[in-house]
Amino acid sequence: MSVAQPPDRSLSGRIRAAWGIVALPLLSILLALIVGALVMILSAPIAGKPVDLGLPLTAYGALFQGSVGNFDAIIGTLRTTAPLLLAGLGIGLGFKAGLFNIGAQGQFLIGGIASIAFAQLVHDMDPLIAIPFALLGGILGGALWAFIPGVLKATRGAHEVVTTIMMNYIALSTLSYLASGPLKLPLSPQPVTAGVGNAALPILLGRDGHLGILIAFLVVPLVWFLLYRTTRGFEIRAVGANPDAARYAGMKPRRLIILTMSIAGGLAGLAGAGNILGVNHQMSASFSTTVGFDAITVALLGRSNPVGIVFASLLLGAMRAGAPLMQIEAGVPVELVDVVQAIILLFLVANAVLRRFFRLRGVSANLGTTETMTATYGSEAIR
Amino acid sequence: MHIKRASVALIAALTIAACSGAAATPTPLPATPTPAPVVTPAPTPAPTATPVVTPAPTATPAATPTASPTPAASTAAPSPSASSTLKIGVVTDVGRVDDKNFNQFSFEGAKLGATDIGAAAPQVVVPNSADEYASDIQQYVSQSYDVIVTVGFNLYSATVAAALANPNIWFIGVDQSICVDATGKDDPTFACKGDPKTLLPHYIGISFEEDQAGYLAGIVAASISQSHIIGAIGGINLVPAVVRYIQGYQLGAMATDPTVSVKIGYVSKSDFTKAFADPAGGQTYATQFIQANKPDVLFQVAGSTGNGVLQAACTAGIDGIGVDVDQWGSLSAATDPTYGCIVTSAEKHLSNAVEASIQQISGGTAAGGNVEYNATNDGIGVSMEQDGKGLITPAIQTLLDTALAGMKAGSVTTCPTTCGQP
Numbered sequence: 001m002s003v004a005q006p007p008d009r010s011l012s013g014r015i016r017a018a019w020g021i022v023a024l025p026l027l028s029i030l031l032a033l034i035v036g037a038l039v040m041i042l043s044a045p046i047a048g049k050p051v052d053l054g055l056p057l058t059a060y061g062a063l064f065q066g067s068v069g070n071f072d073a074i075i076g077t078l079r080t081t082a083p084l085l086l087a088g089l090g091i092g093l094g095f096k097a098g099l100f101n102i103g104a105q106g107q108f109l110i111g112g113i114a115s116i117a118f119a120q121l122v123h124d125m126d127p128l129i130a131i132p133f134a135l136l137g138g139i140l141g142g143a144l145w146a147f148i149p150g151v152l153k154a155t156r157g158a159h160e161v162v163t164t165i166m167m168n169y170i171a172l173s174t175l176s177y178l179a180s181g182p183l184k185l186p187l188s189p190q191p192v193t194a195g196v197g198n199a200a201l202p203i204l205l206g207r208d209g210h211l212g213i214l215i216a217f218l219v220v221p222l223v224w225f226l227l228y229r230t231t232r233g234f235e236i237r238a239v240g241a242n243p244d245a246a247r248y249a250g251m252k253p254r255r256l257i258i259l260t261m262s263i264a265g266g267l268a269g270l271a272g273a274g275n276i277l278g279v280n281h282q283m284s285a286s287f288s289t290t291v292g293f294d295a296i297t298v299a300l301l302g303r304s305n306p307v308g309i310v311f312a313s314l315l316l317g318a319m320r321a322g323a324p325l326m327q328i329e330a331g332v333p334v335e336l337v338d339v340v341q342a343i344i345l346l347f348l349v350a351n352a353v354l355r356r357f358f359r360l361r362g363v364s365a366n367l368g369t370t371e372t373m374t375a376t377y378g379s380e381a382i383r
Numbered sequence: 384m385h386i387k388r389a390s391v392a393l394i395a396a397l398t399i400a401a402c403s404g405a406a407a408t409p410t411p412l413p414a415t416p417t418p419a420p421v422v423t424p425a426p427t428p429a430p431t432a433t434p435v436v437t438p439a440p441t442a443t444p445a446a447t448p449t450a451s452p453t454p455a456a457s458t459a460a461p462s463p464s465a466s467s468t469l470k471i472g473v474v475t476d477v478g479r480v481d482d483k484n485f486n487q488f489s490f491e492g493a494k495l496g497a498t499d500i501g502a503a504a505p506q507v508v509v510p511n512s513a514d515e516y517a518s519d520i521q522q523y524v525s526q527s528y529d530v531i532v533t534v535g536f537n538l539y540s541a542t543v544a545a546a547l548a549n550p551n552i553w554f555i556g557v558d559q560s561i562c563v564d565a566t567g568k569d570d571p572t573f574a575c576k577g578d579p580k581t582l583l584p585h586y587i588g589i590s591f592e593e594d595q596a597g598y599l600a601g602i603v604a605a606s607i608s609q610s611h612i613i614g615a616i617g618g619i620n621l622v623p624a625v626v627r628y629i630q631g632y633q634l635g636a637m638a639t640d641p642t643v644s645v646k647i648g649y650v651s652k653s654d655f656t657k658a659f660a661d662p663a664g665g666q667t668y669a670t671q672f673i674q675a676n677k678p679d680v681l682f683q684v685a686g687s688t689g690n691g692v693l694q695a696a697c698t699a700g701i702d703g704i705g706v707d708v709d710q711w712g713s714l715s716a717a718t719d720p721t722y723g724c725i726v727t728s729a730e731k732h733l734s735n736a737v738e739a740s741i742q743q744i745s746g747g748t749a750a751g752g753n754v755e756y757n758a759t760n761d762g763i764g765v766s767m768e769q770d771g772k773g774l775i776t777p778a779i780q781t782l783l784d785t786a787l788a789g790m791k792a793g794s795v796t797t798c799p800t801t802c803g804q805p
Contacts, residue, residue, distance in 0.1 A: 066522070072521075072525070076518055079518070082690075085516075169654070172653070172654055172656070173654055176652075176653035176654065176655070177653055179778060180621045183692055185571055187572070187573040188535050188571075188573065189623045189803055189804075190623060191621040191622070194571060195571055207521070208518060209664075220586075275514050279514040279517070280513060281513050281540075282540070283513075284513070284536075284537050284655075285621050285655070286537065286655040287513045288477040288478075288512055288513050289511075289512035289514065290512055290653075291512065304451035320511055320515075321518075323511065324508045324510075324515070324519045324522045325504065325522055326520070327507065327508045328472065328506045328508060328522060328523070328526060331481070331506065332571065333509065334508075334509045334510075334511055335479075337511070370408055
């Protein structure tokens with residue numbers, strides 16, 4: 001994997017290389033689960049309950065049962081994974097180009113509401129037309145929402161972290177406006193949109209296994225191909241690694257920034273569209289989700305690599321899908337999942353500490369590695 | 384250089400992660416869903432009149448509407464030693480269970496109901512996002528629960544679908560009015576041709592006439608105002624319940640004092656987080672509102688944002704009126720002077736309603752369909768004054784009692800024709 005040293009093609013060499021990549025995420029997950037267990041045990045007295053050393057076992061058992069315990073649970077996990085996967089791919093793509101896209105949340109919401117707007121145009125047409133049209137609406141909505149910060153960064157040097165956060169708030173308000181105004185279900189006393197009619201995604205498997213899940217997983221090889229097998233993908237990675245060198249080599253960082261942001265937004269928008277068309281079928285003005293922010297953890301945990309992101313989104317999706325049963329069986333609040341997730345992120349970000357402590361060798365940063373996850377740059381780099 | 388850039392990004396990542404956590408599920412504090420200590424059922428002799436318990440015998444000039452027991456207690460009347468095998472589960476709306484509002488008091492009601500009938504303590508699931516509603520309900524169905532309480536309008540369509548698919552499970556939908564077509568499906572045309580009582584016989588849709596509670600609050604506000612300027616701050620104008628409270632408040636005030644000027648403001652017109660989950664924002668908004676409009680009584684209808692509104696009112700030295708539950712009690716105003724100016728609260732008896740439904744289910748007297756809680760069944764009211772200032776005089780109490788009687792008789796209009804519409 002690493003280009004810094006001559007690649008070791010032997011089996012043990014490959015295992016060592018693979019370990020170098022997965023060791024940090026795995027350790028972070030393990031440590032986070034341990035910390036989560038401690039939090040569970042130690043918080044019991046605060047809540048006025050007896051200390052129960054078996055509680056973490058019950059809770060994690062229920063979490064496991066609720067996420068992969070039976071067929072329905074597995075489908076449920078895939079359902080919660082799909083939006084994380086798509087939005088995570090988008091954020092990971094941004095990382096590759098050195099862009100820190102915090103706006104997946106807004107792009108997800110706009111993708112969702114745009115898919116409803118498009119769906120309402122074709123709600124009585126054949127599903128074969130309605131579904132692709134509504135999904136396209138979601139992609140376009142999300143892409144537009146990320147295109148704006150992309151242009152602002154490329155032309156004005158406005159840092160995307162700031163602008164995408166702002167766009168998240170604008171997305172919330174736009175959603176409220178649309179769901180209580182132009183797209184509102186007529187006669188409804190509540191601010192909620194009309195349904196999506198024939199654009200609803202068909203259920204392929206079990207109770208919740210809608211078409212959007214399949215689409216999400218089909219997008220993975222596409223993104224991988226874009227990144228690693230196309231010129232554009234090479235340019236995206238080159239700009240992320242060193243914008244100055246990329247420009248010197250004749251690439252156009254400005255255009256690439258706008259393009260990357262738009263694709264990333266389109267992916268998050270598709271995530272929103274898939275969820276709305278596959279699960280909710282309508283949106284209330286107070287529609288609430290954490291997908292956009294969870295996806296940041298997914299992209300970091302997956303080290304921006306499409307394959308890594310698949311595993312990361314499966315893990316977080318499983319935790320989300322299992323959380324309800326954990327609340328029912330163990331009485332452990334859903335916030336524990338947030339705690340575990342936050343601690344994973346903390347360990348990933350504080351990787352120097354973990355590396356020192358567990359004597360892990362770092363992976364040298366270059367185009368071939370998956371390490372370009374947090375190198376981002378400000379306006380000075382784009383001229 | 385590279386490291387420096389990276390570290391900036393890392394700090395950003397952390398901040399954002401923290402913020403996102405805060406926005407969605409305000410505190411990552413792993414507290415178990417035990418309720419805040421505020422709403423302990425009655426044994427305390429102190430006048431922390433909880434909205435949950437039936438109104439205390441009114442020796443004080445209490446504004447609590449009636450001393451008669453709740454409809455639940457009279458219809459089901461379970462013996463304290465009863466034991467029930469009913470498994471009760473609650474699905475709240477996104478947020479947290481101890482929100483001192485809808486989620487909390489619905490869960491509270493379920494717990495009281497379970498205690499009344501001798502059933503095991505109910506479980507609660509807090510969804511992480513809006514696309515989880517249906518699957519969270521399904522979790523209880525798969526675990527063969529008997530009674531599933533879903534909290535808030537947002538869970539309505541998921542609840543209708545679940546009730547249709549599981550006719551033997553009882554569903555209690557808080558703040559949900561059922562409108563179905565002839566097949567028992569959610570009716571988006573609002574023709575409501577289907578009869579929920581027969582199509583979904585095990586689905587109880589609970590709703591409240593908030594305008595009646597607001598009307599009573601308006602009477603109090605107009606009566607105690609010296610300047611004849613009173614105010615009301617709502618969280619957002621997109622939620623019909625919020626608008627109804629304020630419309631009732633306006634009508635109640637005008638009926639009491641035709642010269643009164645009612646100033647109305649909404650913290651946000653688009654952002655639900657700002658509207659209902661941002662006390663600091665509420666305080667800032669209310670401070671400016673008070674400076675601009677100079678009211679001497681301020682009514683809040685803004686969830687926990689409204690707690691900030693009450694703080695601002697108390698800081699400005701004017702009277703505050705709480706909402707939904709007895710906020711003097713729920714905010715511990717007796718010991719916390721920041722909330723010392725709460726005169727009364729416009730209540731909807733959320734916990735009572737859920738508790739009553741569970742008792743009826745257990746007692747075999749429950750029926751599906753819409754149950755509207757209002758003055759006629761003690762579903763709404765105002766809480767008694769507990770600040771010891773005696774602002775609510777016997778004369779005001781008479782006005783309240785007359786208004787309540789009028790509401791029961793249907794002779795008092797508490798909501799305009801645009802009821803619930805901003």
